[in-house]
Amino acid sequence: MSKNKLLIPLLAVLLGFVSGAIVMLITGHNPIEAYSALLKGAGFYGNIKRLGDTLLNTTTLILTGLSIAFAFRTGLFNIGVPGQMLMGGFIAVLIGAKLSYPAAIHVPLAVIGATVGGACWAFVPGILKARFRIHEVVSGIMMNYIAMWSVYYFVPVLIPGNFNTESRPIIQTASLRTEWLSAIFKGSYVNSGLFIALFCVVLVWWILEKTTFGYELKSVGFNIHASKYAGMKVNRNMILSLMIAGALAGLAGATFYIGYADNIKIGMLPSHGFDGIAVALLGLNNPFGVLLAALLFGFMNAGRLFMQSATNVPNELVPIIIAIIIFFAATSLMLQTWLQRVEKLVKRNGDK
Amino acid sequence: MWDILTSIVPLAIAYTAPLLIIAMGGLFSERSGVVNIGLEGLMGVGAFAAAYTMLTAAPSMGPSSVYLGLLAAALAGGVFSLLHAFASVTMRSDQVVSGTAINILSAAITVFLARSLTGSANVQIAGLIKDNVPVLSKIPVIGPLLFGNAYSSTYIVLLIVVVSWYVLYYRPFGLRLRACGENPQAADSLGINVQRMRYIGVAISGIYAGLGGGIVIATYSWEFSPLVYSGLGFLALAALIFGKWNPWGVLGASLFFGLAKTVADMSKLFESLNNLPNIFFNTFPYIVTLIALVLFSKNAAGPKAAGEPYDPGKR
Numbered sequence: 255m256s257k258n259k260l261l262i263p264l265l266a267v268l269l270g271f272v273s274g275a276i277v278m279l280i281t282g283h284n285p286i287e288a289y290s291a292l293l294k295g296a297g298f299y300g301n302i303k304r305l306g307d308t309l310l311n312t313t314t315l316i317l318t319g320l321s322i323a324f325a326f327r328t329g330l331f332n333i334g335v336p337g338q339m340l341m342g343g344f345i346a347v348l349i350g351a352k353l354s355y356p357a358a359i360h361v362p363l364a365v366i367g368a369t370v371g372g373a374c375w376a377f378v379p380g381i382l383k384a385r386f387r388i389h390e391v392v393s394g395i396m397m398n399y400i401a402m403w404s405v406y407y408f409v410p411v412l413i414p415g416n417f418n419t420e421s422r423p424i425i426q427t428a429s430l431r432t433e434w435l436s437a438i439f440k441g442s443y444v445n446s447g448l449f450i451a452l453f454c455v456v457l458v459w460w461i462l463e464k465t466t467f468g469y470e471l472k473s474v475g476f477n478i479h480a481s482k483y484a485g486m487k488v489n490r491n492m493i494l495s496l497m498i499a500g501a502l503a504g505l506a507g508a509t510f511y512i513g514y515a516d517n518i519k520i521g522m523l524p525s526h527g528f529d530g531i532a533v534a535l536l537g538l539n540n541p542f543g544v545l546l547a548a549l550l551f552g553f554m555n556a557g558r559l560f561m562q563s564a565t566n567v568p569n570e571l572v573p574i575i576i577a578i579i580i581f582f583a584a585t586s587l588m589l590q591t592w593l594q595r596v597e598k599l600v601k602r603n604g605d606k
Numbered sequence: 607m608w609d610i611l612t613s614i615v616p617l618a619i620a621y622t623a624p625l626l627i628i629a630m631g632g633l634f635s636e637r638s639g640v641v642n643i644g645l646e647g648l649m650g651v652g653a654f655a656a657a658y659t660m661l662t663a664a665p666s667m668g669p670s671s672v673y674l675g676l677l678a679a680a681l682a683g684g685v686f687s688l689l690h691a692f693a694s695v696t697m698r699s700d701q702v703v704s705g706t707a708i709n710i711l712s713a714a715i716t717v718f719l720a721r722s723l724t725g726s727a728n729v730q731i732a733g734l735i736k737d738n739v740p741v742l743s744k745i746p747v748i749g750p751l752l753f754g755n756a757y758s759s760t761y762i763v764l765l766i767v768v769v770s771w772y773v774l775y776y777r778p779f780g781l782r783l784r785a786c787g788e789n790p791q792a793a794d795s796l797g798i799n800v801q802r803m804r805y806i807g808v809a810i811s812g813i814y815a816g817l818g819g820g821i822v823i824a825t826y827s828w829e830f831s832p833l834v835y836s837g838l839g840f841l842a843l844a845a846l847i848f849g850k851w852n853p854w855g856v857l858g859a860s861l862f863f864g865l866a867k868t869v870a871d872m873s874k875l876f877e878s879l880n881n882l883p884n885i886f887f888n889t890f891p892y893i894v895t896l897i898a899l900v901l902f903s904k905n906a907a908g909p910k911a912a913g914e915p916y917d918p919g920k921r
Binding site: 333395585 | 641643689692693697699700702703706707708709710711713714715717718719721722723727836840841843844847884888889892893895896899900903913
């Protein structure tokens with residue numbers, strides 16, 4: 255059974271790439287050329303800067319993936335990640351652009367601001383779920399759009415930029431970019447957010463596997479009634495779980511908006527939030543699985559624009575593959591029956 | 607004030623029409639027991655199908671190509687929604703995950719196709735033209751508000767809403783569909799094919815949402831672009847919830863939200879509205895939906911079995 259558990263995500267990824275190839279064949283592109291351009295664009299042929307861009311994309315995806323995986327383990331679906339990430343990023347950019355401190359104070363302040371912003375944004379679905387039994391998916395979607403329109407209003411009012419669709423850039427003392435990392439990766443925007451993300455992988459694993467609190471959270475995820483009967487504070491745990499997930503999403507916002515970009519654009523929700531669902535599903539909601547899945551999607555996102563300019567295959571191929579992977583991972587029941595059939599066939603042939 | 611009203615109300619109605627039809631689609635799906643957060647994606651598929659059909663048919667068919675485009679939009683939405691139905695009904699997978707996959711897939715594949723087929727992510731077309739409805743627009747006061755400067759598609763939507771309400775509440779089919787969303791085990795025991803009803807519910811939601819996307823293209827947008835995915839499907843979901851999963855409630859909620867959205871977009875153009883911050887009107891639909899959910903929470907308003915895969919072995 256545990257063998258199948260690992261096989262299903264791998265099969266989903268394989269089917270995703272095969273379906274992507276079919277889409278390209280139908281629309282008259284060459285899949286082999288496109289996939290090799292995708293690898294080249296992500297730095298697999300030895301280009302250090304492109305490899306840095308892969309790690310840059312991975313950083314944000316690790317955090318959004320962790321956010322969704324963490325809530326999943328408590329039985330909650332944190333679809334509010336895009337909104338929490340946007341709010342966290344907005345607070346970080348606000349602190350970065352409005353205040354002026356030496357980097358040693360400015361960076362931690364902006365990162366903490368992002369964490370708190372994300373956690374507060376997730377508190378609303380948490381309290382609505384605990385108090386009124388309102389499904390966190392519905393309230394999460396509403397909070398996403400409240401975040402989008404709040405940023406749409408507050409950016410031009412508080413931190414107007416050169417264009418009216420974006421904020422002004424942050425002061426460089428608040429940036430997560432570091433000179434030595436940029437030097438190693440030859441000018442890539444990969445930043446110290448990567449270490450925050452890796453630290454969070456270990457932290458989430460430690461909370462879930464090594465603490466009583468994590469045990470209670472997982473217990474609520476398995477059976478809410480049994481947990482209540484055993485005397486656990488189910489409502490408090492649900493709120494805390496969503497707030498931690500929101501904090502992780504807020505950190506994702508920090509790595510994106512004050513690490514990669516140095517300003518915030520208005521009128522859209524960051525796509526990393528929804529990609530995080532794919533990362534968590536593929537990583538089987540395990541922190542280290544999330545890390546591997548984020549690497550996979552990070553390389554795809556880093557190479558997509560290079561692929562578009564090198565082979566004329568539209569860069570939307572990458573989200574198509576991601577969506578197909580989600581679809582196959584979601585219908586794992588189907589993959590399981592396929593696997594069982596294959597196993598039976600193999601056994602029957604072996605008997606002969 | 608009258609000038610503002612006569613320019614805002616017809617615009618609000620034009621904006622409400624696609625919102626209303628998408629929310630009605632969501633109603634069919636959720637009433638049959640399948641949560642559909644893929645409405646946004648289904649709308650986008652319809653929008654692209656409409657734009658591409660209009661673009662290719664316009665040279666030979668002229669203005670009537672718009673109606674062919676709307677037909678293609680409904681068809682494309684219906685076919686695409688079968689993916690969601692397959693995952694959530696046959697495969698009993700998580701309906702929210704499957705809906706998210708639909709949203710990501712649709713936003714990517716439509717832009718991919720637009721680039722592959724037309725060379726650009728933006729597809730511009732010539733859509734419907736606003737016109738005054740003969741006779742009715744001459745009625746004093748209401749005439750210019752409700753029937754002036756209107757698109758023909760708005761009345762198609764209204765007709766569909768009335769027929770949907772009749773079918774859902776006064777035909778055996780509607781009763782069976784709603785039964786599958788309330789208590790699928792009981793429905794099954796009376797010989798209703800729950801899986802088939804849910805497939806039909808999801809397919810209707812796809813057809814309606816696709817048509818909604820087509821109407822966006824044919825009326826106020828006149829262009830397919832990645833900006834089509836700006837949250838109309840999720841706004842429809844809010845309207846569905848605020849309207850308490852009931853056709854007339856959904857109609858009222860859609861009008862309410864459509865008006866708020868129009869005021870938010872137009873407030874810069876009118877001096878007397880200029881001082882209102884747009885955040886109020888833009889976030890209004892989502893905030894009132896959250897408040898409404900809190901108020902409804904004592905007596906759950908939604909279909910009881912929505913979101914749960916039907917497992918005949920579980921009683």
